[in-house]
Amino acid sequence: MKEKVESFLHSKLSNYIFKDETVTSNIPTYFIKSEGIVPVVKALKEDPELKFDFLNDLTAIDWLGKKDPRFEICYLLKSPKNKHFRIMLKVPVEDGEGVPSILSVFKGANWPEREVYDLFGIEFINHPRMDRLILPDNFQGHPLRKDFPLEGFGQDYLISNLLHIHQED
Amino acid sequence: MGLTDILQKPGQALGDMVQVTNLDAVVNWGQSYSLWPYPFATACCGIEFMGTACSDNDIARFGAERPSFSPRQADMILVLGTITYKMAPVLRDIYDQLSEPKYIISVGACASSGGMFDTYGVVQGIDRFLPVDIYIPGCPPRPEAIMDALIKLQEKVKTQGLEERRAEIKRKIEEINERNRPLIIR
Numbered sequence: 302m303k304e305k306v307e308s309f310l311h312s313k314l315s316n317y318i319f320k321d322e323t324v325t326s327n328i329p330t331y332f333i334k335s336e337g338i339v340p341v342v343k344a345l346k347e348d349p350e351l352k353f354d355f356l357n358d359l360t361a362i363d364w365l366g367k368k369d370p371r372f373e374i375c376y377l378l379k380s381p382k383n384k385h386f387r388i389m390l391k392v393p394v395e396d397g398e399g400v401p402s403i404l405s406v407f408k409g410a411n412w413p414e415r416e417v418y419d420l421f422g423i424e425f426i427n428h429p430r431m432d433r434l435i436l437p438d439n440f441q442g443h444p445l446r447k448d449f450p451l452e453g454f455g456q457d458y459l460i461s462n463l464l465h466i467h468q469e470d
Numbered sequence: 471m472g473l474t475d476i477l478q479k480p481g482q483a484l485g486d487m488v489q490v491t492n493l494d495a496v497v498n499w500g501q502s503y504s505l506w507p508y509p510f511a512t513a514c515c516g517i518e519f520m521g522t523a524c525s526d527n528d529i530a531r532f533g534a535e536r537p538s539f540s541p542r543q544a545d546m547i548l549v550l551g552t553i554t555y556k557m558a559p560v561l562r563d564i565y566d567q568l569s570e571p572k573y574i575i576s577v578g579a580c581a582s583s584g585g586m587f588d589t590y591g592v593v594q595g596i597d598r599f600l601p602v603d604i605y606i607p608g609c610p611p612r613p614e615a616i617m618d619a620l621i622k623l624q625e626k627v628k629t630q631g632l633e634e635r636r637a638e639i640k641r642k643i644e645e646i647n648e649r650n651r652p653l654i655i656r
Contacts, residue, residue, distance in 0.1 A: 436591070437556045444590050453590030457650075459555040463562050463599040464650035466643045 302386045303329050309351060314341050319393060328377070330389040335400050338376070338392050343406045345378060345388075353378040357387065359403075359413035361421045365447035370395040372423055376403070399424040420445035494631055501545070501571070502627040503533035505620065508544035508568065510561060513551025515578040515610040522613040532620050541565075546573035546603075546623065548616075552580040553593045565600055571635060573627075575619050576602045579609045598650065601642035 310318060310331060317337025324330040333341050345353040357377040364371060376390040394400055402425040403410050414425045415434040422443035424431060433440065437459055442449055457464065507529075509519050522529045523537060538544040541564045553561055565574070576596055579585035582605045584594035596602060603626065606619045630638070 449590070451589055456555055456590055460558045460593065460599060463558055465647055466599070468640065468643055 302383055306331075306345075306351060306388055309345075309348065310341070314344060317341050326389070328387050328389045330391060332391050332393065335392050335394055335398070338374075338390070339401050339403055339406065341390065342376065342378070342403050346406055351380060352382040353380045353388065355379040355381055356403075356407040356409055356413075359410055359417065361417045361423060361445075363421060363445065363447045368393075370398075372396070372421060374400055374417065374423065394423060396422075399426045401426050402428040404428060419443070422446065495628075498628050498631075502624040505534050505545045505573070505623065505627070506536055506538045506543065507534050508539070508541050508547045508564070509537050509550055510547055510564065511550040512553065512557060513578075513580060513610075515550035515581070518610040518613060519548060519550050519577070519616060522616045527613040527617065529617060529620065532617065532624065534620055541567040542569055544568055545571070546575060548575050548577055549581040549596055550577045552585065552587055553596050554591050555593055556591075558593050558596075558599065561596065562599060571627075571632075573603045573623055574600055575604045575606065575623065577606045577616060577619075578611055579607065582607070585609060597646070599646065601639055601646065 306329060314337065317334050317340065319332040319334045322332060342353075345351055355378065357379045358375070359377070360375050362373045362375065364373065370393040372394045374392040374394060376392070378388050378390065380386045392400055400423060402414055404414070404427070411428075412434060414428055415430070415432065417423055418425060418428075418431055419433045419435050420443055432438070436444070439459065441454065441458070444453070509516060511517075511519060519537075521527060529535075534546075541547070545568075547565060547568060549561065565572070574596075576582045580587065580592070581596050582602075584592050586609075588594070593599075604619045604623055606615050608615055
């Protein structure tokens, strides 16, 4: 199955491959250029042989100081037809760059993409509602970035209206 | 026999038929045995409260009979679990909806001090913005600890009058305002 996916990617979508790098992992990993993620995911989903039509997870990694570009968006795809075979697609992005949203292929990517935006600050282009999902709307910063301090920058501004209690005499 | 004599020897002059006391004591006595809790459960301490309310431990023996899921019908609020910055306004809203007299029990390490979550998302103790009456240590506390807190609160309700209660709340709110005052450097 791994060879099939590899030959499929190299024969039909070779112009979208970012680099060929073997990752020590039990899941085959492929690096895709950011402008190619939508056609690659669409092709893998619609191919009658491969049929990667289940998006297991969509998340990101911050490689601050270890890799360049800094971030990697990870798409974990599963093919229920082929004994639930899984592959990982990684899209390297630099800070401030955007990634095309795969919402047109997988509807379930809506909230994971918003979560990645919430915690890492990576924008998804063509997403219908690129707002914070989990944290309060007035939250400053993106806490899963490696340069965000664990305790925050002093978080009292989030409950500033609660910290003073008015009393009636 | 005058009223003074009867008051000096309660329960003796007229036998067991009449007991003499003052109104405050009767009201407080009744209140202390019907402290309906509002469980504000956000984490594992909530599960521990369920254990306290079930038949093995049975918090109903002490009069905290019915967990009220409307704050308007509750006398005390049990804050069970981690309070995040996003949850804090909700907790304050619910506290404001409780009818007077109202009491707060902070159950477990998370509610009392943030616990092990010294992070960007968790309020370091609900006493940052609420006047807490009783803190229960533990992560999570045993049901015995929750019942002990309830008995301590009953003692407080029985002995504390209305005026004293008002003064205590006022003092605690002043302490909160003083502690949270932003530093102004000129």
